[in-house]
Amino acid sequence: MAPRSEVQEDRMPIRHIIWDFNGTLLDDGRVTMDVVNAMLHRRSLPPMDYPFYRAVVMFPVMEYYRRLGFDLQGEGFDGMVEEFVAGYEAVWRQAQVLPDVYRALEELQGLGLQTSVLTASHLDAAREQLDYFDLSKYFDVVTGTDSFAGHGKTQLAAEHMRRCGLTGGETVLIGDSPHDLETAQEAGCGCILLSCGHFSRIRLQQYGVPVADTALEAIGLRDDPAAFAGALRR
Numbered sequence: 001m002a003p004r005s006e007v008q009e010d011r012m013p014i015r016h017i018i019w020d021f022n023g024t025l026l027d028d029g030r031v032t033m034d035v036v037n038a039m040l041h042r043r044s045l046p047p048m049d050y051p052f053y054r055a056v057v058m059f060p061v062m063e064y065y066r067r068l069g070f071d072l073q074g075e076g077f078d079g080m081v082e083e084f085v086a087g088y089e090a091v092w093r094q095a096q097v098l099p100d101v102y103r104a105l106e107e108l109q110g111l112g113l114q115t116s117v118l119t120a121s122h123l124d125a126a127r128e129q130l131d132y133f134d135l136s137k138y139f140d141v142v143t144g145t146d147s148f149a150g151h152g153k154t155q156l157a158a159e160h161m162r163r164c165g166l167t168g169g170e171t172v173l174i175g176d177s178p179h180d181l182e183t184a185q186e187a188g189c190g191c192i193l194l195s196c197g198h199f200s201r202i203r204l205q206q207y208g209v210p211v212a213d214t215a216l217e218a219i220g221l222r223d224d225p226a227a228f229a230g231a232l233r234r
Contacts, residue, residue: 016166017108017219018189020175021119021126023197025135025215028095029054032198035087036068039080045069054200059120059179097133098196104215105138116141118160118173118183120153140164153179157187174218181207192218 022028033053040047045068048056058064062077070080108115116139119126123144130136143160145153161171168188173180176197184191192210195201204211212218 014113014170014172014190016114016116016164016171018116018118018160018164018171018173018184018187019139020173020177020180021117021121021129023176023199024174024180024194025097025101025117026095026129026133027098027196028092029198031091031095032088035084035091038087039070039083040068043070051200054198055203057198059177092129093132097135098194098215100214100216101135104219105135107216108219109138114164115139116160116164117143118153118156119144120179122146154183154186157183161187161189174215176204178204178207181209192221194218 019025022032030050033048033050036053037047048068056064056067058067061081062072065077065080066072072080105115117126117130119142121129121144123142123146126144127136127142130139130142136142141160141164143156143163145156161168166189168190171187171189172192173184173187173189174192174194175181175183176194177199180193181191190209192212193199193204193207194215195204195211195213201211201213210218210221212221
């Protein structure tokens, strides 16, 4: 590890934090699991408990479905996506914002740091959820996909950076999955992962970037030069 003074000289000040949405701001892991469990039940496939869900969920979603035993070739993936979206739409209001998220966003706002959302969710769905949970007021820019299949986020990274007028060295993406790290790498910015979302801590720790347990802990890493050196590592 580089000496503290050297790390401070090499890094740029962070002025913008990009947030993932599902599993990072919104605690919807269990309701997501319940929807998939209902799909498994309809096919006489074994259900998951939450630790198992967090151990197996992955991107791309198609591979995750295949691993659970869905017959993608026989049924077709598009039909499964429609089934999931209908089930999720019926239950997502049962989810809650993750602990400390409002406090973290208020603190960032008070410090004058800019924040935005970059999500793999369909943009219209993400905006509806942000409004419902009174989160929209914190974000000037929200970028989402035109798909309900959970893909396309990395391809939006460069566009999101342009929309926000950002460079990678002054930006950190906070997310809860390896896919968020891939997106941060595509954007050329740093990454901090949250262990309170869809992926377990043990899975996230293998990627060599800081892992925090809460949103407040994650933004606290701004003040730790060694931690931010890790977050900004390409």
